[in-house]
Amino acid sequence: MTQLIDKRDLEYDRLARVQGAEAFLAETDRVAESVHHALIADDSKVNRFTGHLTELRVDGAPAGLADRAGAAAADGDYIARAKEYLSSVSGAIGFAAGEPVEFEADPKVTTTSGGMHVVSLQQTLNGIDVWGMAPKVWLREDGTVDRVVGDTASVPSNVPTMPVVPVETALAVGAAKAAEPIRIEGPFGTDELPVLDISDGFGRLSSQARNDQPMTFEAGAFDEAIPGRLVYFYMGDDVRLVWSFRFSRANGAVQYHALVEADERTADASAPQVLYLQDLTNHVVGGLVVRQNPAETEPALASFPLPLTDYPVKLPPTPLPGFPGPWATQRNGHVATVGNNVRAVDADTGKSFQVDVDAAGNGVFAPNPDTAEQRVTNIFFVCNYMHDFFMMLDFTEEHGNFQTVNFSGLGRGADPVVALAHPRPVFGTANMLTRADGLAAEMNMGLVARTNRHTAMDVDVLRHEFTHGVTNRLVGGLHDANGLREEQSVAMGEGWSDYFALTIRNFFREREHTVVGEWVVDRPGGFRQRPYDDSYPGDFGDIGKATGGLDYTKIHNVGEIWCAALLEMTRRISAELGSKQRGYRVAWQAVVDGLKLTPKNPSFLTARGAILRALKDLKGTAFTEAEYPEVRKAAWGSFARYGMGFDAFCPNASFTGCRAGSGLPPAGHED
Template sequence: MTQLIDKRDMDYDRLARVQGAEAFLAETDRVAESVHHTLIADDSKVNRFTGHLTELRVEGAPAGLAERAGAGSADGDYIARAKEYLSSVSGAIGFAAGEPAEFEADPKVTSTSGGMRVVSLQQTLNGIDVWGMAPKVWLREDGTVDGVVGDTASVPGSVPTMPVVPVEAALAAGAAKAAAPVTVESPFGDDALPALDTSAGFRRLSAQARNDQPMTFDQGAFDEAIPARLVYFYMGDAVRLAWSFRFSRARGAVQYHALVEADETTSDRTAPQVLYLQDLSNHVIGGVVVRQNPAETGFALASFPLPLSDYPVKPPPAPAPGLFGPWVTRQNGHVATVGNNVEAVDGVTGKSFEVDLDAAGNALFAPDPDTPEQLVTNIFYGCNYMRDFFVMLGFTEEHGNFQTVNVSGLGHGADPVRAFTHPVAIPGTATMLTRADGLAAEMNMGLVEETGRHTALAMDVVVHEATHGTTNRLVGGLHDANGLREPQSRAMGEGWSDYFALTIFNFSREHEHTVVGDWAIDDPGGIRQRPYDDRYPGDFGDIGQATGGLDYTRIHNVGEIWCAALLEMTRRISAELGGRERGYRVAWQAVVDGLKLTPKNPSFLTARGAILRALKDLKGTAFTEAEYAGVRKAAWGSFARYGMGFDAFCPNTSFIGCRAGTKLPPAGHED
């Protein structure tokens, strides 16, 4: 059986020990008098372990946003109202006088079909998450609070903020438990996993600038890199500062979440105690895939579909029904690499990879390595991943994404991505054919003859080709998806594809990867003229020329300039917004929104203008009014760095007459 450790005393009854139900309800009445409206608390809705209410109903609360109700109210208004209200009624929930009640909000406010706004909060203290405590506040359109639901816990302000247990010692303790022998139940029977050898330790991949920021260690004996962060762990009679880790083994068949003591309570700082160890695995439909390429990530288990939290972008606040549907279709006791979004088949036999469902409805695509089935599984995963990634950025049914059935009724269906894997070299090696909305796209992946490596296993190549489908549809439009025909337009198509092929994976890397196709051709220099680092030499004025060992007369090579500018923009915006997480997400959204704003057959300068306008429209949502000036300067500076400044010029969308410009726009200029 999977081992579990949980040092919490789940029989602990804080409600009885601290005040009792009668006193609790009396306190709720007292708070109601102070806020001048009705609070409804039911002692059956108290989490006895925490002694806090899990549902507070509200009647007669004032309209917090009455003066700006409706469209005039932004997410930030609802968030501010939710935080303010929760603070005012914290005593009714269970916080004692003087106990800190601090919360951070998800920046996106969701809405129900009935118009209720939902603000999701995470309890924190000293910038550190209180593990498992994440309430929600319900508000009507005018800001009137309707209720507060979810768990919170009392955490004394005296809890430590700095760990005394080194993270390396805590990691070793957690890893030792996660590496122990274990029996795993799977759709194909029970598997006894032997112990892993963790004696080689783990190398830190990223630093932790502050206590509330995460860090990452390499995978060591496990399957994936190991994330680490500090949390407060409510245990009933105590609150402990703990290190949080996640371990994956057996190709993801076992995924442990571990909490290891980090405060001065520990009896041995070099051998701390594991407070909590839980197997988080959900043995449902999944597949063994290569998430980047065999050299970097190897083969690992991925669920089909992936949890939305596994993506580097955030899902929409209130996904429409069917927006993120199943990847596979269950039929007659089996599933195959065929679903609403993607139909992946072997290019020789025309067959998908099919596996049986077990009695519980589970299935696992676990092909042998170096088989046609592995290639089909991998391309199926990659195309579905990119479909969901771009949906989160707004490439939905009404914008012409690829689906057999459009659940929303918007756009045209009958157009999944038909993905073919070929065991031999094919013309173009890896290609994507995009047709109009309602006509299926076709991806073909073949062997790189010189290296014997298959492009279906090189996820940067899969991402590159899948991105062509998105850019062709968003710029080209639903009618013909054919809006990237002119030389500069076609070059940008290649640049956009390289950009996403790099940034999607760089989001979680310690060091930025600056080459594409390196694994497929077995060359660390990749398939482009120069690495896409901040020293990339070409600029807009070089288009149409071949000098200094660089040839900018060819479509792919010219596309390098566009990709280099987008990468520079992403770096600078990330620096401006204080980190890669915000910076990448803002840049991705601006690029995709820019695609929607870009007319057919654009020049570099036209597409530049669309991105700058998209950034302006993100003001107040992705970043504040105060931050916008810096973000705008970062974007303009990046384009100017690559010759696409305010004074750049081109007479048309050909490679003729492109003139570089490095100036920033004059004061008062509106993008």
Template sequence: MTQLIDKRNLEYDRLAEVGGADAFLEETARVAESVHHTLIADDNKVNRFTGHLTELRVEGAPALPDGARDGRPDGEYIARAKEYLASVAEAIGFASGEPAEFEADPKVMATSEGLRAVSLQQTLNGIEVWGMAPKVWLRGDGTVDRVVGDTASVGVDVPTMPVVPPETALAVAAAKAAEARTLEGPFGSDELPALDVSADFSRLTQQAGNAQPMTFDRGPFDEAIPARLVYLYMGDAVRLAWSFEFSREQGAVQYHALVEADDRAADRSAPQILYFQDLTSHVIAGRVFRRNPAESTFDRAPFPLPLSDYPTEPPARPPAGFPGPWATRTDGHVSTVGNNVLAVDGATRRSVEIDVDPEGNGVFDTEPDTPDQFVTNIFFFCNYMHDFFVMLDFAEEHGNFQTVNVTGLGRGADPVHAFAHPGSVVGTANMATPADGSAAVMNMGLVAQTGRHTANDADVVFHEFVHGVTNRLVGGLHDAAGLREMQSRAMGEGWSDFFALTTRNYFQDRERTVVGNWVVDNDRGIRQRPYDEEYPGSFGDIGRRPDGLDYTKIHNVGEIWCATLMEMTRRIGAALGSKQRGYRIAWQSVVDGLKLTPKNPTLLVARDAILRALRDLAGHKVTEAEYPAVRQAAWESFARFGMGFDAFCPNASFTGCRAGTQLPPEGHED
């Protein structure tokens, strides 16, 4: 992902403007007295850009009526979360009488141990406050545990009606999205040609409401263009803006633009772009290669694999219909089309189809390095990751990728559309993840300088698939757009590398610490340094270039996050005396932590979500006696990479990150 224009003043310090951290803590104490229970605020967990807390801990809050009852309808948790947030708004940073309005994602996340997370979107006048999307954590009985994530003060005097017509704003944004660009990636560069946007765009749909949601025809782009009004918090101002999203190059390139819409526009006929971002992650992504042609034989694998072939622990109570068939049988044939994945050739748009015998037996018996084999391999890899994450509770109700949701939970109609292109594609490999109910799109292609295909490399396909998981779990099912700020996007890369490596390392005596080495034909892979115990980067290096390294780029900062999670996995395994248990506990705490993580998190916010998820595993996947050592191992891992208890950052940008190596004080509860 690349941020091309960002006119927000990210160095703006609103915290100083509102009286500093001491005033914050005093206000928290006052609000705690009014709600009759304990509120805990940490002055290190304030976004200085917004002047609001990013975490408010809660102790002693009342449960819902009939509080002993667990497993309530989502609506009860949502109502409780919204009511509670309104009651403590001034402790978070809102002034008395200042609007603090929120809409909820209709689906409530639940960790494997029953902690609920309600995803909220700040709004005003029915218009989204862009990027401000906290989560409220609740126990099963409705007791609020924590409020995490970003919010911002938006005055009542902000405009609701645009003075810039949407067509005018769209013309400006489309011209930017249509520009020729050179896209730099780990495999080299791709030249993106300019598009002709001289023709007008026509409105296709328009809905009622202050946000004025509408859709324009696609013009020279790949898909119709959604538009709506949003408020953009700039630091020293709040602007009304038109929001647009563009897709091009078969979905390999996606742009998000915010164009000024209010009366601050100096020229209403030529408004300015306030924010413009390339949303695409330009990274690498029968008889199959289970890893890649150098590390596995080209051999038969059952579709689906038996659960014993996975490193995860088979669920004690499998979800209904799990594991389902990967390939759907129709009239004596099966193809690389199933409930989880639709895999096709990128040029012909055709799946691989084979005949089956009367008992339903058949083999995708392709030849290596052929278009059909690439399609079959990407089909295998995506189905593998689907089932792997279901066993970690990324299930239908959490927004996983399926055509039909057997349980009736979630929206369905969103399998992964996996394209194995015969040639190179923009970025070499990518995955686009819309909201639950809309299909994710994965593209795999040849690496130009090696002639090797990313569909044959688990590193690449697994990495891209995990982008879909993290986008859905952090972003929420409503829009799956929770990783937009710099640190957030970096963690998206780190999570993807982490799962790509650890899913294979579970079975290997020798730990693998590089990614993408086969597909680029380079033992060093595509990252700056191996993810071993000597990895040099630290949280305090973010935004800097220490000792020949570069931590000013998204992927490179993601290395710090991956290295940390791998260290945590090693240390938990050592604490438990079992590598296998260490991996499983680490994976579960990371996936549960994703469900608790609010939109646009810092590394420290995501750290705290993992630690809390780990705590909830005590008495379940780890014993109460084991938990202190496991927690210590996790904290030591974060501290090793500068994310100790005393670490600090003012917001989710790459500025102002201060490393800390301290462990939490005795008695601190995660």
């Protein structure tokens, strides 16, 4: 991701200007009295930029769905309970009396393997989204609210609802910025995308009955049709009405999100300013397949699909509809690299790799080395492997996984991973575009020009990119899969991806592997600053700084700190449980469940809290009650080792103001 324009003042401290921490906590106590149960707030968990609490813990709330005991509550019941509860405690979160408190919900409620129901909300006003303000409410099976997490903001009731800037004018300004040449420095080298000719303009594809409704414009010189809508943009001491657009370029090389002035504050309605421009794309900074990397193994025959015993995770106790399903579909005596989960093709021809089947219906993808067919086969294999791996960790159809047909009837389907193997370098070298549930994800793999090695043949890179799709969907929510936009959030996306790439590789290895992508860049140290061993040097307090030969001002580098902490947690849990297999499985499940609990645009500390709570909910299933205290201690110790202890602090999810802490929680503290 490349951050290009951001007019917000992220050092703005609304908490200090409006009331201060002491008054804030006093208001929380007052609200607790009015709702007749305990509300637990911590001033270190206030987003200083918005002045609102990012985590409100609840103790003793009534069971909102107790009257449905013995009957399955529908998603709508949990949504109604979440919205009602959030409204009742809005003052404890930071809303002042009389301020609008309006939210719309993602219609799909996510459930963790520990049984927590997670309602994803979007703050709105006048039917218009408040950009970036999307909390989650955690509820137990009976509807008891456990906590509210994520960002909200105070928006005045008198903000404008009608734009003074015509949408076509704003679109032209945003498109001009998105069409500019761009240079991105990444782990594979530097890429430059030339200027795009947009002189032909953009015709409207859909009409807009009301201001709050989305609309769509023709792609023009861009790769995809351009969605546009009005949103409110919280900037600190100001809230602006803006036009929001998304522009896609060059095989998923970049996908810009642009916010352009729309209200009467615009100095010149014929020439509005771009207030925010960000690249949303995640870049990496039976057949003959490479199951590790070419440096370790030659292409070897593997069954499509693999037997479940080949996976490091176990099949859930409750059968999953249609799982495990075939990877490739047989038609007219042929089988191709196209199936329910993945559609892998050569980017130049748009063709899959197809082979004949014998009389028994068997077909073998046996491509020649160093060919387009080999690259397509490898992408197809690894993406299907990752689909099944995460499926067994409960990234299922109801949670927005990538499938053409959803056999459970949950989720939207029609969204496999479309994986493209390019015969030449592509912008960013490797990327993954994740769209909302029901819209196909797109993976692009290209050649590393410096080494003449292809990312489609590097299993680390493929696993890394696929994981971006998982984290974008689980944190972002099914509605837009776009919940990792702030600096710390995007960095964690890179860290989660490195974490799964390495731990899947290490589960079956006696000696831990600690570098990523060493084959494709032909460098023993891979494409990160330091190996991910237990002496990795950076910590949370280094974020935003460049010191000692390490640069933590860049997204990928900051992501290393998050990955290092997760790896340390996995090692320590494994040691406490006395089993590498159990430790890895517990850590993986806690991380995936934690993603479901994590609100949009989280800080490291918010995501840390979600993982710790996910571990608590695994008590009695993944490990015993007696083992839990030591597992919890191992997790807290790992985060503390990397500066994310109980006393760590950050004012928001930017790279500004991160303060390391190595303390453990006090006795009696509940995660």
